[in-house]
Amino acid sequence: MSTMSRRTFVKVASGALSACAVGASGAAKSPAASTPPGESTKIFTVFFGIAPSRDDTDLEPLSNEDIIGRLQKSCDGVEFVVRDLTRGVRLDAVMNELKDLQRQHCDAVMICGCPREYDLLRTGLPTINVSMVNDFMNVPFPLFKPHRVVHAMLDPWQFNADPKVTERMFADLADKIKLIRALKRMKREHILTVTDSKLVNVIYGDLLKNPPPDYNERILTAIRDTFGTRVTKIGTPEVVEDPEIARLWSGESKEANEIAQRWIRAAEKMVNTIESEVVRSAKVYLAMKMLMRRYGATATAFHIRTLTPRPRPQDYVCPALATSEFQLENTVAKCQSHLNILLSEMLLQYAYRRPSMLGDFAVDTYNNTSMVQHCEGPWNPWGDQRRAPYILTDHRERQVRAHSQPGVGAASCILYPADEAVTMWQVDVLTKEVLVHTGKTVPMFHGPVKYRDHFYEMM
Secondary structure, X not given: OOXXXXXXXXXXXXOOOOOOOOOOOOOOOXXXXXXXXXXXXXXXXXXXOOOOOOOOOOOOOOOHHHHHHHHHHHOOOEEEEEEEHHHOOOHHHHHHHHOOOOOOOOOEEEEEOOOOOHHHHOOXXXXXXXXXXXXXXXXXXXXXXXXXXXXXXXXXXXXXXXXXXXXXXXXXXXXXXXXXXXXXXXXXXXXXXXXXXXXXXXXXXXXXXXXXXXXXXXXXXXXXXXXXXXXXXXXXXXXXXXXHHHHHHHOOOHHHHHHHHHHHHHOOEEOOOOHHHHHHHHHHHXXXXXXXXXXXXXXXXXXXXXXXXXXXXXXXXOOHHHHHHHHHOOOOEEOOOOHHHHHHHHHHHHHHOOOOOOOEEEEEOOOOEEEEEOOOOOOOOOOOOOOOOEEXXXXXXXXXXXXXXXXXXXXXXXXXXXXXXXXXXXXEOOOOEEEEEEEEOOOOOOOOOOOOHHHHHHO
């Protein structure tokens, strides 16, 4: 969850920087996204001169060195390769360097000031064109979309009467840089999707959908070409025939018991499920970690509902609690193999350390209310040490149609706070689109409610 408004999200995600966020705001800032092992993100940065000129005013703008210093503090894991044309660097020399950015292992370009040479915006790398308040604004916006360029503003002269506006401009630029950092990380990521579907990206919704025979190849190619991310698909046999997972399922696990007890202690209450089902959910979490280690995966989707061959109805398990636990560790894990959603969450988690919720979407048009329902969601929606309260309950898709018995599964009904800004989104790698919808959360059990409590129980 994040504090992004729709306007902010569209600005950050426009062009080729496709991304997404579900949001709850809070007084405390979330910690900066941890920098993963590997090379830093290198951004080739060009500073042009800005108006007014030095003989027009005695005011002192924020220097280019100060701008880079502040960005460096805000964006850990980013290296700015600076070429400052106000410090004697020649534009023709910069243009020559531009032809060889790949050899310099640069990941993006940032132009500060009005670009005098439009080829600076045509490198094909993610590019941010930063305009300055009250500078010449002959910015070639028509070049932005086809050349992976997004726009940002800075106020080095502090023309804004409200200094908070100047700070928001800076934060907006830092957010865009963090998203570029996430794109760099995506090239090192490896998704493990565990599903028995013949499709590597499971499609639901329209029962008449008939994907082409080469659908898997198409979407995996699109993912590789867009993000550089690898995807490995396995199914039930690779899980249930794993000796380590078989021992975990059939035997006692001290680690699973400890995890389950921690989940139970943190819950507001437990209804319709039992302790042994929570322990089984902890075993699913441990099994998912085993599989990720085995396949060298950094993100995962677990779309099967068993850890044992020939499961009985009472052997049903789901990864709902496991995915919430992974999010506490800043790891993206989902319970269904929807690769577009997985990629969307990875982008924002890696950029801003804000976890998100996979959800089935419905709309109550009479009450003008959107409903996002699922068995999973983040307990840490702000991405820091704060936790949303939750209730442990059973799983709607259980095969045992009863309550508080073996096989009912375990999930959490998370009581997100009311009146929080929310952005729902999804990247579509095949169409290169980002779907965006925003609103505010409505109260659940406390205070005036739009729906009765049993609405949430039945979810």
